[in-house]
Amino acid sequence: MKQTMRSLLKVFCLLLILMSCANTGESPENTPYEPINFDLKTASVIESSNNFGFELCKLLLQGVESNENVLISAMSVSQALCMARNGANGQTKNEITEVLAFDETLEGDINISQKKITEALGRADNQVDINVANSIWYRNDFSIIPEFIQNNVEYYNAEVSALDFSLSEEAKRIINNWVDNKTEGKIQEIVDEVTPDHVMFLINAIYFYGEWKNRFDKGDTQQLLFNKENGTDVKCDMMHQTATFSVYQDENLQMIELPYGNGHFNMVVLLPAEGNNVENIISSLDEDLWSEWINKLVSREVSLFLPKFKFECEYELKDYLKEMGMPSAFSGAADFSGITQDASITISKVKHKTFIEVDEKGTEAAAVTSVEMELTSMPNEYVFNANKPFVFAIFEKDTNTILFLGKLMNP
Incomplete structure (x- = not known):
């Protein structure tokens, strides 16, 4: 407890x-x-x-x-x-x-x-x-x-x-x-x-x-394919940067924490692993699992691709x-x-x-x-490429208050 x-x-x-x-x-x-x-x-x-x-x-x-x-x-x-x-x-x-x-x-x-x-x-x-x-x-x-x-x-x-x-x-x-x-x-x-x-x-x-604490350079944004769950592709503006972020990975997903301002508020992106999908991730979510994932985040250099949406x-x-x-x-x-x-x-x-x-x-x-x-009456270069549907959340670290929770299926 x-x-x-x-x-x-x-x-x-x-x-x-x-x-x-x-x-x-x-x-x-x-x-x-x-x-x-x-x-x-x-x-x-x-x-x-x-x-x-x-x-x-x-x-x-x-x-x-x-x-x-x-x-x-x-x-x-x-x-x-x-x-x-x-x-x-x-x-x-x-x-x-x-x-x-x-x-x-x-x-x-x-x-x-x-x-x-x-x-x-x-x-x-x-x-x-x-x-x-x-x-x-x-x-x-x-x-x-x-x-x-x-x-x-x-x-x-x-x-x-x-x-x-x-x-x-x-x-x-x-x-x-x-x-x-x-x-x-x-x-x-x-x-x-x-x-x-x-x-x-x-x-x-x-x-x-x-x-963002680490802003993306607009010059690095380019039109790339986003792979939808139904097997089709759609072009989107994909942002890119290489910087140090906190990440976690297991057989079900990749996870990255993207800080705003001084780091209190963050966006977390949960990217399904091959063979998994967004619905499975959301259906498994509860406070214990979320805390477990957050506690396993480690800092490393990441080549990050994230769609504008x-x-x-x-x-x-x-x-x-x-x-x-x-x-x-x-x-x-x-x-x-x-x-x-x-x-x-x-x-x-x-x-x-x-x-x-x-x-x-x-x-x-x-x-x-x-x-x-x-x-009443009435790998070496760790790549996080969010080029397919993902779950995302915005949270504050210390209060543990959930502000927003969603999924992106089509940017």
Whole structure:
């Protein structure tokens, strides 16, 4: 158990994407790498978020075409559901707790730990732009228990606004403008419509921009073939550099760690070995295996080939979350009596959108999750050539917080 916790504190903050400093003026001096130390309770919350992300990603793969690119932010989904959980009671709260993989004995520490994690990520590297934002938008004639609002403001720094939902287009525009602003325009909207049955939107937005610690030279980028799993090839812009990276290899995969800024935030690429594939790697992922792989990374000179890529994803997570074990939150049996005592409400949708772009300079990524609530009535030279589908993640070493996890099937 102690070994596992040490590994948790060392690794894994899945794929967050940040925005660079302005080009005008001199950039501030990079902050040195300083380890982030957490208590065991906070480490347990991070482990839960990672495990939730692994399981959600596995279910998503069953619902999409095998050749589709996939990207999720477990941290974004988890924080949005945690805000909803602050208003849940009874079976509904128990189911959300179980799906998010939280230890029930940490009841009083989950919110505190989430706040610690967010604050630590924001301080880790001043060369990486990372913004985690939360908001609550509610119908202006809807009565809400003050404690629900207070907890989400205190622990999730949630911005709270009452809107006239009868002016549906105006309310939608205001909420989506907030999303657009918090993701630097990478995700422009998350709310499709605002109806008379809607009473609340709980939204989390994450934005990440990080420049590679070892940048690629654009002059070394060339058009090369990317070998798709179906046996066909497609041309892509393949970046290349030879530098020192941390790598691991076994009979199932090659693994490389690509640092941003001062090294707190990293992208990890998991490249299937011959005879293996992306789905097998994702299906085997859990916290123990991930920690084992990370602990086996060794530093060496690598000739690295990595494709430039850019894609967006959009998911409705309701059915996946029900399958994972929280059906009551979406049904007439939902108990959100911690939000209001004047009406029965239920979660109608959990929408999740993500964006990522990887180029010679670095990585930009964003994620937004919206929980919509309605009235219930309603060799020598080691070569790492990522020229075929692969799994990737963005993580922070010390907090072990998973930011993004995905697969690239076609650049």
